[in-house]
Amino acid sequence: MKNTVQTPSTQAEAAAERFALRVTARLSSGTDALPYDISERLRASRMQALAKRKVTVPVRRTAPAAAIVVNAGSTATLGRGGEGGSWWNALVSAVPLLALVVGLVVINIAQDERSANDVAEVDAALLTDDLPPAAYSDPGFVQFLKTSAQSN
Numbered sequence: 001m002k003n004t005v006q007t008p009s010t011q012a013e014a015a016a017e018r019f020a021l022r023v024t025a026r027l028s029s030g031t032d033a034l035p036y037d038i039s040e041r042l043r044a045s046r047m048q049a050l051a052k053r054k055v056t057v058p059v060r061r062t063a064p065a066a067a068i069v070v071n072a073g074s075t076a077t078l079g080r081g082g083e084g085g086s087w088w089n090a091l092v093s094a095v096p097l098l099a100l101v102v103g104l105v106v107i108n109i110a111q112d113e114r115s116a117n118d119v120a121e122v123d124a125a126l127l128t129d130d131l132p133p134a135a136y137s138d139p140g141f142v143q144f145l146k147t148s149a150q151s152n
Helices: 008-029 036-055 086-128 141-151
Strands: 070-072 075-077
Touching: 086 141
Parallel strands: none
Antiparallel strands: 070 075
16 A cells, blocks of 8 residues: 655645535535526536636746747847846846837827827918808818818
8 A cells, every 4th residue: 555645735736626526516516406598508617617727737847937048050049047147137128118118208299299280270270361250160160271271
């Protein structure tokens, strides 16, 4: 007869498995009284849960995850190795993020300026034209000014 020693992790897994069996037994005990459509939805959900459980496999890591430089022939991929220079790697990694933020700010400023220029053009056209006061209250007047300004 084999004598197996259970580690704390296997004890926790066994306890979790026993709990899961008790929960499934409790849930299964009341399914006979349920209507057909509900029991079918529960069956479909159970199948989905089992499919997801089969897909997920726990990963055990033996060493801390760190990117390294891999050289395969004439190509190399850069990563964050464990040997020094971590502040340099962090700085280099922050450059694309900084470029993205600066680009978004520049785009926002350009769009604000463009919309301000459009409003200024409409206001200038309104102030320089000789129109009756009723024309200013017309809903299509601003669109008319925009299209006439583009055609000139």
